[in-house]
Amino acid sequence: MTPRPDVALVTGTSSGMGLATAVGLARAGLTVVATMRETTRAGALRQAASEAGVELDIRSLDVTDAAGAEAAVSAVLADHATIDVLVNNAGRGAVATLEQLTDAQLQEQLDVNYLGVARLTRLVLPAMRAAGRGRVVTVTSVGGAVGQPFADAYCAAKFAVEGLMQSLAPVAATFGVVVSVVEPGAVRSEFTANVHRADADAVAGDRTDDPYAALLDAYLARTATAFDNAQTSEQAAEVIVEAATTDQPRFRWQSSEQAAAFVGLSLGDLDGSAVLGATSAWIA
Numbered sequence: 001m002t003p004r005p006d007v008a009l010v011t012g013t014s015s016g017m018g019l020a021t022a023v024g025l026a027r028a029g030l031t032v033v034a035t036m037r038e039t040t041r042a043g044a045l046r047q048a049a050s051e052a053g054v055e056l057d058i059r060s061l062d063v064t065d066a067a068g069a070e071a072a073v074s075a076v077l078a079d080h081a082t083i084d085v086l087v088n089n090a091g092r093g094a095v096a097t098l099e100q101l102t103d104a105q106l107q108e109q110l111d112v113n114y115l116g117v118a119r120l121t122r123l124v125l126p127a128m129r130a131a132g133r134g135r136v137v138t139v140t141s142v143g144g145a146v147g148q149p150f151a152d153a154y155c156a157a158k159f160a161v162e163g164l165m166q167s168l169a170p171v172a173a174t175f176g177v178v179v180s181v182v183e184p185g186a187v188r189s190e191f192t193a194n195v196h197r198a199d200a201d202a203v204a205g206d207r208t209d210d211p212y213a214a215l216l217d218a219y220l221a222r223t224a225t226a227f228d229n230a231q232t233s234e235q236a237a238e239v240i241v242e243a244a245t246t247d248q249p250r251f252r253w254q255s256s257e258q259a260a261a262f263v264g265l266s267l268g269d270l271d272g273s274a275v276l277g278a279t280s281a282w283i284a
Contacts, residue, residue: 007080009033012090014041020237026054035061063116073123088117088138113157132176146266178249185259186230215283
């Protein structure tokens with residue numbers, strides 16, 4: 001009897017890395033449940049799947065909706081009997097320094113980038129634990145290891161989710177569940193178009209009284225150059241797929257040599273001077 005393919009649930013698949021990951025996992029032979037907030041935005045995913053010659057089970061899932069997420073996971077388990085792989089990919093960026101951020105904006109970053117990840121992971125763990133096997137792969141960011149100017153809320157949420165996953169990993173491993181994080185650097189995708197700017201209203205108006213305007217302009221100019229020369233979503237997704245399917249799993253993955261070098265700068269920076277020295281130059 002031919003064994004059934006593993007079932008993978010992937011969040012945030014309407015574009016970018018999530019789209020490429022869903023297609024990549026399907027090409028690797030997994031049964032893929034590709035989710036997004038609104039399936040009306042699934043056109044690009046359907047086209048990519050068709051071009052790759054794979055089939056996807058496309059469903060609606062908003063990671064910030066607790067009841068909806070629970071219903072979605074229950075439905076996947078009812079239809080597919082198992083979830084062997086969870087890829088937490090859904091996320092959103094924000095550009096602002098702390099003084100510019102409201103409590104609501106801070107909460108939004110936590111809801112999408114941290115609490116949503118925790119929620120989905122908690123929902124799939126019972127079935128994985130009962131099966132004695134499973135993979136949880138969470139797409140974080142180099143911003144989960146390196147704090148960056150004007151990414152205060154985003155990096156805070158990504159730091160939090162890395163702490164969550166690193167704490168969970170040894171406990172989950174005792175039940176046969178492998179927990180990993182993937183830390184992309186700059187990736188050319190629609191993610192940057194969806195980044196929220198706290199000063200958006202000021203951009204179209206008078207910024208002469210904004211004490212952060214010059215610093216933000218310098219940061220954005222540097223960031224634009226970085227993203228112009230960034231890796232593609234498909235290249236980053238190859239690493240996510242490898243993390244989800246490899247016979248030699250590990251906790252931390254980076255999506256490129258540049259991402260690895262940047263994360264390494266922080267992980268070996270015991271007094272913080274190396275990171276602050278590097279990132280201060282971004283806003284000079």
